Structures are given as C-alpha cells and as structure tokens.
Amino acid sequence: MHQENMVIVGAGHSGARAAQALRANGWQERITIIDAEGRTPYERPPLSKAVLKGERAAEVAPLFPAGYLAENGIDFLSGIGATAIDRAGQRLALSDGNTLPYHRLLLATGAIPRDLGVPGRDASGIYPLRNAADAESIAQRLQPGVDIVIVGGGLIGLEAASAAISRGCNVTVVEAGPRLMMRAVPAPLSSKIRHHHESKGVRFLFGRRVVGFGQHAGGLNSVSLNDGTTLTCSASIISIGVLPRTELAERAGLTLDNGVAVNCFLQTSDPYIYAAGDASSFALGPGVRMRLECWKNAEDQGSVVARNMMGGCEPYLPFPWMWSDQFDQTMQIAGIADGAVDHVERQCEDGTLLIYHLDDAEKIQAVSGFGSIREVSRGVRAGQMLMERGLRPSRQALQDPNCDLRMFAKAVVA
Amino acid sequence: MSDTKNWIKALDTTKVARGDVARWDHDGRSYAIFRTDSDAFYATDDICTHEYAHISDGYVEGTTIECPRHAGCFDFRTGQALNPPVCVNLRTFPVKVEDGAIYIDIA
Structure with a gap:
C-alpha cells in the first residue's frame, strides 16, 4: 500500500523533535529521518559541559528514548547524507545512490562551525566544538597541566574554558572583540562573567586575532596573534560561531537569507519544503528575519513545523531562552x-x-x-x-x- | 481506619511560603515541599528527573514547578512531567499537616 512519507534531513534537535511531534499529532503514514553523522541522535548541550569534563559520553543523553524509533515506525537512515532535491518530482537523492519520495520535506540541517583560514590550521590538536566526535576528541586532550588556547569568548568558548580548568588545564581565551559574549549579554554581565572565570584561573586576551598556528612534527605547539604574541599550547579549540548549513537548499534553488529562508509557518520558497532549527531563517514580520542557534528554538520549531507539515498554519512565535553552565x-x-x-x-x-x-x-x-x-x-x-x-x-x-x-x-x- | 503511614516530621508550615516551595533534606536525600495559594501541601523528590538540579530552586506557578536548569515542568500534585526536556515523572509522597507541622511519608 502506498504511504505518504514525511522526510527529515538531519537528526539534530529540531529534526528529532519534529519526527516525534508528527507522531504525537497523529501522522500515521511514513516518517524517514536521514542523518550523515552515523551516531545515535543525541542532545548537544552536554557536549560543551559534561562530555568535555569527561563525566559522560554523548550517548548518555539520547534525543529519542530507547526503542522509540522502532515502536513508532520511524525509519532512521544513519550514516547517509542527502545530496540533491528534485523539487518537481518531490524526491530526495541520497548519498547511497537511492532516492526517497517525499510528501513534505524538512531541512533540519543545522550549522557548521566557522573556521580560521590561517597558516598552520592543518596541525593536529586544533578542534571545532560542534558534534559528539569533536567533544570526545577535545575531552581526551584536557589533561592536567596541558596548555589550551580557546579562540573566541562566546558561550561555547566559555563553557570549554570552564571544563578545561576543571580538568586542571592552563587556559587562555583569545577574543577579537573588547569583551565576552558581545552579541548575547550587556557589558555589566560580560564583566561579571569575566571576573568569575579569572578567579578560577582563565586568562583572557581581548582585541587580538589569531594569525597562525605553529606546529612540530604535525602537532600544534603554538598560536600566533596579530600583536606578535606567541602562545605555547598543545591543543586549541576554535569557537568563533557557526554558519547555517544551506548547501542542499542552495543547490535546489530555494531562497536563502542568512540561512534557509522560511515564512512564519517555517515553509521555504517551495511550499512542500520546510526548514527548522539552526539553519532556518524565519520571518518575524515584514522585512524582519531572525535565525536562532539555541536548544529552545530547535525544540519549539520542531513541534510547530510538524503540525504545519501536516497541513496546519500555525505561525512560529519565538520565545528565545538559553542557558549555560560555567564552573x-x-x-x-x-x-x-x-x-x-x-x-x-x-x-x-x-x-x-x-x-x-x-x-x-x-x-x-x-x-x-x-x-x-x-x-x-x-x-x-x-x-x-x-x-x-x-x-x-x-x-x-x-x-x-x-x-x-x-x-x-x-x-x-x- | 487507622493511619498506617510512616509519617516523618519535615518542616513547620511557616517555612513554606504560599505559592512557593521549600527544600527539606533528610537521610541523604532532598525533598521538595510545596504549598499552594489555597494552603494545600504536596511533596516530591527534589532532584529533577532530567539532569541534576534541585527543583526547589525553581519557579512555582499554580500547581506547576519549573526546573531551574532546563525549564522542564512538572505538576507537583501528581509528579507528572509536562514538557521536554523532562519526560520521566517525579516521585510524589503523601503529606499531612498537624499542629503547624508538615509530615511526609517517605517510605
């Protein structure tokens, strides 16, 4: 018997929550999630906290309760990516050569960390901090007495600094701006956060940029700054923000605008394709767009987009809220x-x-x-x-x- | 009917404000004791079922307690988990009030 298929690209928070919300709202036909990462879908918040501290593995915080996917008849294609969208035929091409017809398609493709295009970036010991593999690699490097340079004094950099200090590392944070968390918090709060970190042993260098990484035998041994400073270190974490993952949408000719552009119903320029989570740039009002990179947004958009994919027309109203644990x-x-x-x-x-x-x-x-x-x-x-x-x-x-x-x-x- | 419960004196009622919650530690374990605006008392485990946090540090509204860490909510009368990230109910305990003191059956 033919069944319509709701296809979700990406098993991060918004994709996983959308799948659950489709079932919870009564969708009885097929649901397929595809995800290239090849891991059991997991919660991201612990990565920069408990996982870095070595307190637990990423799988300890799964996005789906054990047995949920099988019990709810949700197909999960793990380790398989989406390569192209045939919009006219409503089919998604997969990296394994197969194609998947879709009734509605959800792009929950997330974001990728910004990188530093500076000399020496190919040295081993330099890490972004986005996924479980990143966090596990960094956690192994956080040994007592090790010198760590964190590039970027935003939320992820500060959580990484907190974890590294708790494991006995010597931590320097290099921030190009004049203060911490410029985009997110006002100056008095930045100052308070800075003093707390300094009291725990974190060293901050403001107004400086990384211009190169030094290496010995292929392994990182220093970070060079634009004022001539050289910081000795054996590992570095690059935490300078993320970029929305839009390649698939772009190749399909969907409208982009700092992410995959969606209307207030989280619908892209193709009415059969939706986007949610970090990749989704949603309309708030005439000429006003927003893209949020937080758990709450992924959670709430996952629920709203599921109802709209089923034919609802519920506008997404953001109530941004985020948390961070530091020391x-x-x-x-x-x-x-x-x-x-x-x-x-x-x-x-x-x-x-x-x-x-x-x-x-x-x-x-x-x-x-x-x-x-x-x-x-x-x-x-x-x-x-x-x-x-x-x-x-x-x-x-x-x-x-x-x-x-x-x-x-x-x-x-x- | 005789009272067969194993009542243990917890807090004086004055220690729990109306529409709020107080923490009570006993025998290595923390309990959250709630008092509604209409003076009904309830007790639950104080540690969130999601990650480690004392829910008595959280925000009470009506008969809902919101965990201070990740904003998961529970109905403190039944312990029912109401929204993600919490999905496991909180354990609840029988409560009685006598002579201005709150008693809990923690058996």
Missing part, C-alpha cells in the same frame, strides 16, 4: 535585547546579577543573569512571565532583590 555558576538569557533603550540591574544577596532590558515604554524586552541557579532561574523566569503578559513593574521593584516579581502576575489574576 559553579549558571547563565540564562530570555527575550531579545535589540531595541531596548535602557536596563535595570538587580543585584542579589548571593552575588547573582540579573539585568532587565527595557524599551522606551519601560516594557521588558529581555532579561539576562549570571550567578546561582536559584536566583538566575527565578529572576529570568519572572522576567519571561512579565514579558509574556506585558506587565510593567516599577524599576524599583525590578531592582529590589527582595521583591518577589511573581506578585505582579498574581495581582492581575486576582
């Missing part, structure tokens, strides 16, 4: 600070710093925090609740660590 501290960011004109700082008794970003009407646009898990999570969650409900507590209330912000929501309900 004994946690960081969370919710919302989008672009467009905020001012901010209020909330300094908690245990040292946690929360920052609420306000627009010109004093509404909260975003909230970010670094410190204890209790204060960060409660402060950020309260900020999300206030944003979602459009509530505007006074600056004084936001500033006062003893003011329980949940009371504003209760006051409205009551």
Whole structure:
C-alpha cells in the first residue's frame, strides 16, 4: 500500500523533535529521518559541559528514548547524507545512490562551525566544538597541566574554558572583540562573567586575532596573534560561531537569507519544503528575519513545523531562552535585547546579577543573569512571565532583590 | 481506619511560603515541599528527573514547578512531567499537616 512519507534531513534537535511531534499529532503514514553523522541522535548541550569534563559520553543523553524509533515506525537512515532535491518530482537523492519520495520535506540541517583560514590550521590538536566526535576528541586532550588556547569568548568558548580548568588545564581565551559574549549579554554581565572565570584561573586576551598556528612534527605547539604574541599550547579549540548549513537548499534553488529562508509557518520558497532549527531563517514580520542557534528554538520549531507539515498554519512565535553552565555558576538569557533603550540591574544577596532590558515604554524586552541557579532561574523566569503578559513593574521593584516579581502576575489574576 | 503511614516530621508550615516551595533534606536525600495559594501541601523528590538540579530552586506557578536548569515542568500534585526536556515523572509522597507541622511519608 502506498504511504505518504514525511522526510527529515538531519537528526539534530529540531529534526528529532519534529519526527516525534508528527507522531504525537497523529501522522500515521511514513516518517524517514536521514542523518550523515552515523551516531545515535543525541542532545548537544552536554557536549560543551559534561562530555568535555569527561563525566559522560554523548550517548548518555539520547534525543529519542530507547526503542522509540522502532515502536513508532520511524525509519532512521544513519550514516547517509542527502545530496540533491528534485523539487518537481518531490524526491530526495541520497548519498547511497537511492532516492526517497517525499510528501513534505524538512531541512533540519543545522550549522557548521566557522573556521580560521590561517597558516598552520592543518596541525593536529586544533578542534571545532560542534558534534559528539569533536567533544570526545577535545575531552581526551584536557589533561592536567596541558596548555589550551580557546579562540573566541562566546558561550561555547566559555563553557570549554570552564571544563578545561576543571580538568586542571592552563587556559587562555583569545577574543577579537573588547569583551565576552558581545552579541548575547550587556557589558555589566560580560564583566561579571569575566571576573568569575579569572578567579578560577582563565586568562583572557581581548582585541587580538589569531594569525597562525605553529606546529612540530604535525602537532600544534603554538598560536600566533596579530600583536606578535606567541602562545605555547598543545591543543586549541576554535569557537568563533557557526554558519547555517544551506548547501542542499542552495543547490535546489530555494531562497536563502542568512540561512534557509522560511515564512512564519517555517515553509521555504517551495511550499512542500520546510526548514527548522539552526539553519532556518524565519520571518518575524515584514522585512524582519531572525535565525536562532539555541536548544529552545530547535525544540519549539520542531513541534510547530510538524503540525504545519501536516497541513496546519500555525505561525512560529519565538520565545528565545538559553542557558549555560560555567564552573559553579549558571547563565540564562530570555527575550531579545535589540531595541531596548535602557536596563535595570538587580543585584542579589548571593552575588547573582540579573539585568532587565527595557524599551522606551519601560516594557521588558529581555532579561539576562549570571550567578546561582536559584536566583538566575527565578529572576529570568519572572522576567519571561512579565514579558509574556506585558506587565510593567516599577524599576524599583525590578531592582529590589527582595521583591518577589511573581506578585505582579498574581495581582492581575486576582 | 487507622493511619498506617510512616509519617516523618519535615518542616513547620511557616517555612513554606504560599505559592512557593521549600527544600527539606533528610537521610541523604532532598525533598521538595510545596504549598499552594489555597494552603494545600504536596511533596516530591527534589532532584529533577532530567539532569541534576534541585527543583526547589525553581519557579512555582499554580500547581506547576519549573526546573531551574532546563525549564522542564512538572505538576507537583501528581509528579507528572509536562514538557521536554523532562519526560520521566517525579516521585510524589503523601503529606499531612498537624499542629503547624508538615509530615511526609517517605517510605
């Protein structure tokens, strides 16, 4: 009997979640996931944390519960890539020479790490940090007393620094910008994060770029910077951001715009093809696009795209939220600070710093925090609740660590 | 009917604010004790079923507790896991209140 097939390219978070959501929403015909990596689909967040610390293997955090794929009749073609899309014939060409007809196609192709095109890049001991194999390779290098240079002071670089220090390495982070996590957090929070890392032994070099890698017998032994500094090291992690993986969409002639361009229903310029996760550049409004590289976005888009592939027309409304664990501290960011004109700082008794970003009407646009898990999570969650409900507590209330912000929501309900 | 439960005195009711949660450590294990806005008390395991975190550090809204680490939610009355990344229910424990103290049957 002929069955329509929902085909998903990529078994990362959004692809896996979409497959589950298709079944959960009643899709009874075929579902096929193809993924070139050749591993059991896994959660990415632990890679830069527990896996680097050597506390556990990547497979310990699988995306699907054991037995799920078989029990739910989902075909998983592992170790096979997608090579081309025949849009007119609605068929996907695979790296093993087969083709797969699709009813709807989901591109959940993710992102690839940016690389450094500098001399000596071919030395062994230089790693991106994106997938399980990367994390396992790096974890083996993080031995006590080893000198590690981390290129890039963003979220992944900072988590890697935290893991490397916890394993007794000597860690230097080279950041081209003037401060940490420029894109994601405001200056006071950058400063707090920097001081915490420095107190644990991380050394930072700001405003400098890597111009080359030195090697001996094929293995990395130094990193050269544009100010003439040479850093001795035996391993380096390149964490300077990612690029959306768009080759397949590009070859198929789909519209691209900092990723695979999709409308608010996560549908590409071909109505039978959708995109979700890190590769998807989604429409927020006229002329406004966004691409988010976080777990929450992959999670939420996976669910929405599944319903739309089944014929729904549910717009995707992002509620960006992300977390990071660094040493004994946690960081969370919710919302989008672009467009905020001012901010209020909330300094908690245990040292946690929360920052609420306000627009010109004093509404909260975003909230970010670094410190204890209790204060960060409660402060950020309260900020999300206030944003979602459009509530505007006074600056004084936001500033006062003893003011329980949940009371504003209760006051409205009551 | 006689009370056959193995009640252990946990916290005074004053230690748990309305609409909030408090942590109680006992015999090497942590419990989360909840008090709703209408003064009903509930108890669950305090460690999230997903990754290591004390859910009593999390955010209570209505009868839901959100884990502070990855925002997985549970209905604290039943322990039911409500959204990813949590998919395993929290264990719950019988609770009674007597003379201003909360008792839990942790057997």
